[in-house]
Amino acid sequence: MTDPLVRFDRVAKSYDRATLVIPDLSFEVGRGEFLTLLGPSGSGKTTTLMMLAGFEAPDRGRILLEGRDIVGVPAHRRNIGVVFQSYALFPHLTVAQNVAFPLSVRGRPRAEIAERVARALAMVRLEGLGDRRPSQLSGGQQQRVALARALVFEPKLVLMDEPLGALDKQLRAELQAEIRRLHRELGVTIVYVTHDQEEALALSDRIAVFNEGRIRQIGPPQALYDHPRDPFVAGFIGENNRLEGEVVGRDEDGQLAVRLGGGAVVRAEPVDVAPATRRVLLSVRPERIALAHAEAEDLGADALAATVVETVFLGDHVRVRVRLADGGLVTVKRPAYALDARLKPGARVALAWSAEHAIAFAADGTEAARSPLAGHV
Amino acid sequence: MSAIGRLLWVVLAAATALFLIAPLLVVVPLSFSSDSFLEFPPPGLSLRWYEALWQSPFWRQAGLNTLIIGAAATAIASVLGTLAAIGLWLAPLPGRRAIFALILSPMIVPVIITAVALTFAFAPLGLAASHWGLILAHAALGAPFVVVTVLATLSGFDRTLLRAAAACGAGPVTAFRRVMLPLILPGVVSGAVFAFATSLDETVVVLFLGGPEQRTLPRQMFAGLKDTIELTILAAATVLIAASTVLLVAARLLAARSARLAGGAAR
Ligand SMILES: Nc1ncnc2c1ncn2[C@@H]1O[C@H](COP(=O)(O)OP(=O)(O)OP(=O)(O)O)[C@@H](O)[C@H]1O
Ligand SMILES: [Mg+2]
DSSP states (O other), rough: SOSSSEEEHHHHHHHSSSSSSOOOOEEEETTTTTEEEEEESSSSSSHHHHHTTTTSSOOOEEEEETTEOOSSSSSGOOOEEETTTTTOOOOOOOOOOOOHHHHHTOOOHHHHHHHHHHHHHHHHTOOOOTTOOGSSSSSHHHHHHHHHHTTTTTEEEEEESTTTTTTTTTHHHHHHHHHHHHHHHHHEEEEESOHHHHHHHHOEEEEEEEEEEEEEEEEEEHHHHHHHHHHHHHHHHOEEEEEEEEEEEETTSEEEEEEEEOEEEEEEESOOOTTOOOOEEEEGGGOOOEEEEEEEEOTTTEEEEEEEEEEEOOEEEEEEEEEEETSEEEEEEGGGGGTTTTTTTOOEEEEEEEGGEEEEOSOOOOOHHSSOOOOOO | OOOHHHHHHHHHHHHHHHHHHHHHHHHHHTTSSSSSSSSSSOOOSSSSSOOOOOHHHHHHHHHHHHHHHHHHHHHEEEEHHHHHHHHHHSOSSSTTHHHHHHHHHHHOOOOHHHHHHHHHHHHHGTTTTSSSHHHHHHHHHHHHHHHHHHHHHTTTTEEEEEEHHHTTTTOHHHHHHIIHHEEEEEEHHHHHHHHHHHHHOOOOOHHOOOGGGOHHHHHHHHHHHHHOTHHHHHHHHHHHHHHHHHHHHHEEEEHHHHHHTTTTTTT
């Protein structure tokens, strides 16, 4: 990335001087980019964001903003907008005074403040509510005020820590659209934290998947969804069937033949699977699996035999849970309109997927990999 | 609760209340007596003792001293108490409890001990028998109230607001002045009222530390009782009672107003 807006350079952070919450973190945020930090609870997303905002100091490493190391710069001089999950509106000020706060702190003239506050309130569709107090607004409206307050002084960078976490599903979708629109229209760079993978997929230019203080993978949503680098990323983004198996062969274009527990052999695309690896973990998205009643069509020689456990109708799609010969459960997602009416619990079915949609990760630790039998089959 | 239980409860509560306000029921009517005897009920009503109070240069000086010392001590106690409370609230745990106990000690240690200690400590500094000595002493006695009330308000204060202020570009001083102070003001005000009330009726330290120039109302009343039984004392007492009542009511109203402005968020 040429000339990034933000660069983390080998940053380490510990709260108690004993355990490193962030052991060694490096990444960049491009100008105008929407980067989401996604990860489970406690993975260090907030810590990373707070170091960027200036509320926590790294123990080691540099944080560059437009090429300048800002580690020693106090938060109030960084000129970065921040939106907090708890809104953090000033309860003793009106909505308009809240939005005016960053401008009045910067000593802008009254007329200019009034004009820019009005524009900011219009931008988040809160015209006419300027005289209310935050306590007189709904949660969604309060978060809009917080957005306006973070954007009104036109910072180049805005940070948001689970800003929609406290809202219900519908409001969340509405505000997601709003945030996308603001990002598009203002061209501002946004670093966004969430542990909701759908939200991350919907909003981001790129997603950084965090786990235990490290970035496991960073890239555009679709790349992460289609080509996860490891089982953690595969499991964290989107839904996922996991099947354990044993490598029984490898063809010339690199695809693996994998024998599942029940004895059936399927083909899969390896990701970082060393030649010596024996045990693998297959990851298959539910919507990539073809499903047919055993007597209906032939899904080919590779097809797996299974029995329907239940079908759940969800409006636009149906989730079919099936049990494989080895007892493993697999979820299949099919469009509701295309469902075979014979797929009742107990019905015998065949499953199939194309090899590139079954991703194989090495599952044996070092032990099996070093076993004399490995790669021998 | 049974009917008898309820009755018992009401009687007990009424008796307690009566016990607490009985002195007022005697002192206030007697101060309006037209006679100069401690006779209850008073034979007739008049304002003669209030007139005597107003016209006596001793009493007027005592009233003035009380106001000056009270106001200055309250100002010092409020500023220092508020800063101490914020420090305790922000500080990480170790040492925090010990410092808190130390700050509260004037509330717990018998006043007479504080008075003796201050007398010895202040004499070499030239602060004995001076207004400043009494002001500092009363500030020390009043500051714990401010610390306690401000800490109570701070427990409802959302720390994220300080981060939000910083993210808006406000430095620590601006953030304190424009975000924190308005929200903790009810605590500061009620602490200040307690501090002022403490100074208003403080007698022991004044007896030890005050010279003839530092006669305050309680001191003057004490002296008056020894000389002659004069009902002027009761008029002075009534004035003190009225002042305390006004202060407490004002503090409550102010606190309620700030809480309303803060939308209940600061409690
Ligand atoms: N102020 C703090 N003092 C001590 N430890 C902390 C502090 N803040 C966070 N931690 C620890 O650092 C780790 C990372 O926390 P962080 O808040 O960055 O995670 P997160 O990814 O934001 O999680 P969540 O999704 O739950 O918000 C956790 O193990 C947490 O317990
Ligand atoms: Mg967090």
